Amino acid sequence: MSEADRVRWHCRRGLLELDLILARFMDRHYEGLDAEAQALFKELLERPDNDLLDWALGRSAPADRRYQHVVELLRAS
Numbered sequence: 001m002s003e004a005d006r007v008r009w010h011c012r013r014g015l016l017e018l019d020l021i022l023a024r025f026m027d028r029h030y031e032g033l034d035a036e037a038q039a040l041f042k043e044l045l046e047r048p049d050n051d052l053l054d055w056a057l058g059r060s061a062p063a064d065r066r067y068q069h070v071v072e073l074l075r076a077s
Helices: 003-010 016-028 035-044 049-057 065-076
Strands: none
Touching: 003 016, 003 035, 016 049, 016 065, 035 065, 049 065
16 A cells, blocks of 8 residues: 555545545645655644644634645645
């Protein structure tokens, strides 16, 4: 199993809306990210589902500014 496949599996969450957003992100953006941004995305996946969904929908933003670029791509997905 490739690293991208492992990350895709980790994108399966408890909220259907979040599953759809993360799947689109993986399809559209993940492979094009540099190693640092991929690592940041994997860190984001450790966050609670509700936080991720709020960030992806623009309801709030993570306090850590390092995630800004990845969250912007999630919102664009």
